Amino acid sequence: MREKLVCRACEAITQPPAPSYPIARGRAGPKLLAHVLFAKYGLHLPLHRQSDVYQREGIDLDVSTLADWVGASAATLMPLVDAIRGHVFAAERIHADDTTVPVLAKGKTRTGRLWTYVRDDCPFAGPAPPAAVFFYSPDRGGAHPEQHLAGYAGLMQADAYAGFGRLYEANRKGGPIIEAACWAHGRRKFFDLARLNKAPIAAEAVKRIDVLFAIEREINGLCATRAPARTPRA
Structure with a gap:
């Protein structure tokens, strides 16, 4: 709530500026948004269950509202994601791996993939800070790492997954990535x-x-x- 004040002499109206929120014209503050995001991605608590938790506390937060917050938060964080991605793929050498992740849908669960690319120069006393960037895909097709690494040229340490094979080909656009087995x-x-x-x-x-x-x-x-x-x- 922001008070409106009126000057008795000139009748000018003044009001303090609205607080800055991560989501434009949104009512959720950064702490609440961080809690929703961590519960969903860190604790794997689906939005409909989060809505039920808030409902038991007397707080009416529809799943659609929570979903809008998640989407808007992701858009707000994209500059940070882009900065991390740029830092990781600026490295001369990276590490790559993928793992399964269950994806919930109504009445069923399917298996998605989470791809991780890591920059860690610490083992050879490199000055750059370590970082990791993550990508999601609905399957393990080799087209996904090709897309993730489209602009990368350097050395990549990974397992012998066949989907990485095209990255090491001599005729790859931008030049081959150098394979370092694990x-x-x-x-x-x-x-x-x-x-x-x-x-x-x-x-x-x-x-x-x-x-x-x-x-x-x-x-x-x-x-x-x-x-x-x-x-x-x-």
Whole structure:
């Protein structure tokens, strides 16, 4: 509520400016919007359940209202998203992976994909802060990472997912992305076999990979000394 005051001498009307809200002409403040967004994406609480929670507290917030807030908040945050995306894809090297995410619909649940691209220069003492950018897709088609990385040229560490294959092709528009395979993913299958105690070769592979991991832990955060420390031992 904003008071209106009238000058007795000149009868001029004055009123303090309206408070600034994240959503233009909206009534929800930043704390409430942050709570709704975190409940939906951090706690995986659907909007209709959030509406029920508010209803039990005597607060009437329709699902349509909450949905409008989520959409408007996403639009408001887009400049920040663009800045993070630009920072991540400005890196010489990135990490990429995807995971499943359940998507609720009325009466059913389907499986979507959440793609993550990470910039982390800390292991080699890089000055840039780490960051991650996320993309959603309804399936795991290779067209999605192609679209996400359309303007990127550099080195990408990822698993052996076939959908990444076109990114490494020599005739890729903008030039090929340099593939850096992931030892953690490569180790996983050997570890599963070794755990069954039926594959001595797999156990030996795990042992040798763990030696490489130990070397990397020792030189983590170093810069110029990384290669000289790694090469003779790896």
